């Protein structure tokens with residue numbers, strides 16, 4: 007760590023002074039990370055023994071790891087001892103109503119067409135003021151309960167469904183997976199848990215949106231979704247409204263498991279605070295998302311629209327274990343100003359007759375850097391494997407960059423792997439044409455960019471798609487003079 | 488009324504327009520003819536506000552407004568419409584969406600509300616019927632995979648929908664088959680009235696047989712070298728540009 011020894015000493019002393027173990031009742035743990043931190047988190051959450059054991063194993067592993075730097079990203083070193091790893095949800099902090107919220111934020115919400123109630127929630131208006139939306143969530147939950155669907159916070163799942171958690175936790179993203187995933191395993195605070203019983207088709211889009219406490223669990227989130235045989239679920243994560251968070255580092259883990267004939271559709275719109283025009287502030291978003299098509303004829307689709315964060319490091323992947331399973335990755339990554347995104351996917355073909363599709367659209371403006379990094383891997387016994395990949399980059403202006411790193415490792419000579427890529431600039435001819443029809447530059451840019459991303463946008467669920475389309479336009483405001 | 492005085496323009500130090508004078512009154516139809524590369528499209532683009540050209544002398548006014556400081560969309564809102572010689576493709580954007588956005592941009596400028604989706608379909612289908620276009624055009628991406636003639640027809644559809652007061656048609660007839668030419672010309676003739684000005688850029692007399700111009704100008708090497716009535720086009724058709732170019736060399 008970069009912190010001088012002296013400061014570290016003081017910090018350690020402080021920790022000692024407050025004492026982790028005796029301090030269980032307070033809301034926030036002091037900064038620092040050691041075995042006691044892990045024990046304190048687990049104790050505060052009243053976790054069963056297997057959880058603590060797993061966290062400790064992860065921590066022990068993580069301690070010996072070095073932060074990875076292979077991605078096409080630049081950022082200052084993160085001081086992991088300076089972070090605080092537990093903070094209980096504070097229910098009544100924040101503004102009392104929308105009048106107390108930064109008008110600029112409200113303006114953006116209005117442009118996106120977000121209803122008032124949701125604006126209150128997003129802006130962090132005290133929880134009792136948005137009680138309505140909680141009761142909406144409760145009604146949904148009753149309906150889901152009837153069908154045997156479990157949709158709850160991760161903490162609730164650990165308490166109420168420990169067997170399922172124990173069976174599936176870490177079975178897709180093990181605690182040894184990578185630096186950020188190990189850290190997450192050791193210290194994650196909460197997240198979402200979904201289980202769809204055999205043969206059940208979840209009747210609504212499940213969304214973190216409805217979980218009021220999601221806001222306070224942002225930093226080290228963990229999501230686990232299990233679709234049992236023949237079931238179907240569509241899950242939405244995040245929202246289009248810009249979300250601010252005092253935590254700079256976000257290291258979430260998402261694990262998806264689809265058993266025989268099951269289908270999971272996972273859609274993300276990520277719009278964390280990207281920092282200002284000069285690249286100051288902004289969230290570091292280091293996420294591990296992986297899905298396993300464990301059963302035959304299972305199918306998992308990732309769709310992501312990434313417009314936020316100062317730094318995005320994210321590769322939603324699919325391990326195609328079951329024969330005839332299908333993996334899909336549809337991505338739009340938009341970077342403006344000084345944002346950096348290094349994102350892509352991995353498709354691991356291990357079952358026979360497995361199929362994967364990758365459509366990645368990168369848009370860069372300003373001084374931003376946008377990297378697609380993808381791996382298509384076909385194992386020796388995966389006969390009949392087929393991948394189709396297309397990566398298109400759109401550049402706006404002279405100072406931004408687009409990079410494409412498609413890796414292919416095939417151990418099966420009969421696998422069909424197709425790759426197409428293109429890079430283009432937003433064309434003056436198109437802008438002039440639209441302007442001649444009376445359409446102003448901002449709307450014209452938004453139209454062209456949305457057209458460029460159409461194949462991906464159309465895979466988003468309806469209600470998400472409308473907002474996401476506006477979001478692409480807003481994120482590029484002012485990028486063409 | 489459109490007034491162009493002594494307009495000179497260049498691109499990357501290459502002079503293209505070398506002193507153009509042109510007046511088009513409300514209700515008039517003018518035609519510009521001239522050899523390839525003489526500057527016809529350049530003039531149209533400059534009127535519409537394309538930025539890559541530098542105007543080095545002269546002025547352009549429409550309805551007594553100086554066009555020079557206006558952006559292309561501001562000029563469009565003044566009522567200027569350019570039917571492009573080479574309409575661009577916009578992948579992923581449906582024609583319907585473009586037409587609706589353009590119409591709503593105009594309505595917004597006029598202080599009107601956005602048009603209702605059903606009303607819009609009614610209006611646009613009415614115009615499409617005039618041009619013998621079927622519904623599939625609405626759902627295809629703007630000009631993507633359109634044939635040359637289909638693109639031109641699509642330009643005129645936009646013109647009929649937006650009802651501009653100054654219509655500049657850059658070789659709309661090129662690429663249209665014989666029947667399509669007649670249909671499109673009939674569409675344009677429907678737009679003729681005592682307030683609307685039309686500037687036709689064309690190589691062929693055939694279009695002018697359908698849409699009779701009040702004045703024909705011949706542009707050569709960035710200058711208007713001859714002017715006359717409809718008869719000028721007939722002379723041109725018979726004798727080609729040679730006599731006009733020689734006349735220019737002689738004066």
Ligand SMILES: Nc1ncnc2c1ncn2[C@@H]1O[C@H](COP(=O)(O)OP(=O)(O)OP(=O)(O)O)[C@@H](O)[C@H]1O
Nearest residue numbers: 498503521522523524525526527528529530539572
């Ligand atoms: N963007 C440009 N860059 C360089 N030269 C240009 C550009 N635009 C036009 N020119 C040149 O200006 C001259 C006039 O071109 P313009 O397109 O106006 O001709 P035109 O009269 O419309 O010809 P045509 O009948 O073939 O359509 C040509 O020599 C052309 O090469």
Ligand SMILES: [Mg+2]
Nearest residue numbers: 527528529572
């Ligand atoms: Mg031309």
